Amino acid sequence: MKKILPTSTAGSLPKPAWLAEPEVLWSPWKLQDDALIEGKQDALRVALQEQLQAGIDIVSDGEQTRQHFVTTFIEHLEGVDFEKRETVRIRNRYDASVPTVVGAVARQKPVFVEDAKFLRQQTTQPIKWALPGPMTMIDTLYDNHYKSREKLAWEFAKILNQEAKELEAAGVDIIQFDEPAFNVFFDEVNDWGVATLERAIEGLQCETAVHICYGYGIKANTDWKKTLGSQWRQYEESFPKLQQSTIDIVSLECQNSHVPMDLIELIRGKKVMVGAIDVATNTIETADEVANTLRKALQFVDADKLYPSTNCGMAPLPRAVARGKLHALSAGAEIVRQELAR
Structure with missing residues (x-):
């Protein structure tokens, strides 16, 4: 019997203070070598x-082994020079110094792959692993070689596909691409x-997910959100195409966001990762608030296709807050599970 409303996180969890500076993105490591x-x-x-x-059903590594969800992957590739940096606009929001x-x-x-094998050895729960998507990877670089965002994206898609196949072989149950x-x-x-994105998942037997969010709770993102008006309809642009794609699960931000819930209709037939935890605030949701978000989502997605989750990664949050939010997510999902069982 498969558990209904299986919970998971969208990605990162805060790192312990002995490993990296807390509540900071791109925080340097405090240890070295072995x-x-x-x-x-x-x-x-x-x-x-x-x-x-906390009772999370589909677990992850919390991205503990990487400094950043995009650049850590790119650091391991050939053809990218991390010494040669250029300043680019990231997602039209903020300037960052990026490799070339x-x-x-x-x-x-x-x-x-080694990290995924290590995680697999520690638990019998289903595990999910996040990779950056091709378009988000090219948005975090200065391209002085291909001179074409599309060409570079296809190259990254091939590379991601190689990695994804090996992650699947290492026992990963769901591979999520962050876009x-x-x-x-x-x-x-x-x-x-x-x-x-479909090229990146080609030939995979495990479940695949695409995570599309409005970003971490950093200032550049929260400022950008203020410009989006009372309704955030961005998903309307990508959902019809994703609905026709071979991706299994599509994630969206629902907690404290201005995303109209009925946009879920546009991905009818897909499994939906519903963000029921706001990662841009230190306020911990109550179980009832989470349950309420899930109930609203259930108007547009069947219960067997609903995956309660966080809006985005929680790396910049205090650890106690992230822990509290995980417990709230579990408790909220359990309330709705009980209601459905009746």
């Missing part, structure tokens, strides 16, 4: 334990964004 490898594994164990204690693509991009060795860029570059999403 101590760092061991420290990352310890942090992964802790993140897993906290998810299990100087030659053909290629993956010589697995990036996260916040899908909420910004609508023409590209429809021209080639969804197509490159």
Whole structure:
């Protein structure tokens, strides 16, 4: 009997203070060499334990072994020079100093596969692993080689597919691609964004998910959200195309967001990861608030296709807050499960 409304997180959990500076994105490691490898594994164990204690059903590594959800993957590839930096606009929101693509991009060795095997050894629960999507990867780089966002995206899609196949072989149950860029570059999403994402999942037997959010609770993102008006309809642009795609699960932000719930209608037939936890505030939701968001979503998605989750990653939050939010997510999902069982 498969559990109904299986809970999961959209991605990162805060890192322990002994591993990296808390509540900071791109925080440098406090350890090095063998101590760092061991420290990352310890942090992964802790993140897993906290998810299990909170009753999270589909667990992850909490992204404990990576500094950033996009750049850590790119650091392991050939053709990208991290010394040669240029300033670019990230998702039309803020400037960042990013590495430069100087030659053909290629993956010589697995990036996260050993970490995924380690996680698999620690638990019998279903595990989910997050990778950056092709469009979000190109948005975090300066391309001096291909001179074409689309060409670079296809190259990254091939590389992601190699990694995803090895993650699947390592025992990962769900592979999630993070594509916040899908909420910004609508023409590209429809021209080639969804197509490159499908190339990244080609041949996979495990479940696949795409996570499209409005970003971490950092100032650049919260400022941007203020410009979006009373209704956030960005998903309207990408959902019809995703509905026709081979992706199994589509995630969206619902808690404290201005996303109209009925947009879920546009992905009818897909499983839906409903963000029922706001990651841009330190206020911990009550179980009832979570349950309420899930009930609203159930007007537009069948219960066997609803996956309660967080809006986005929780890396910048205090650990106690993230822990409280995990417990609220579980408790809220349990309330609705009981209601459905009646």
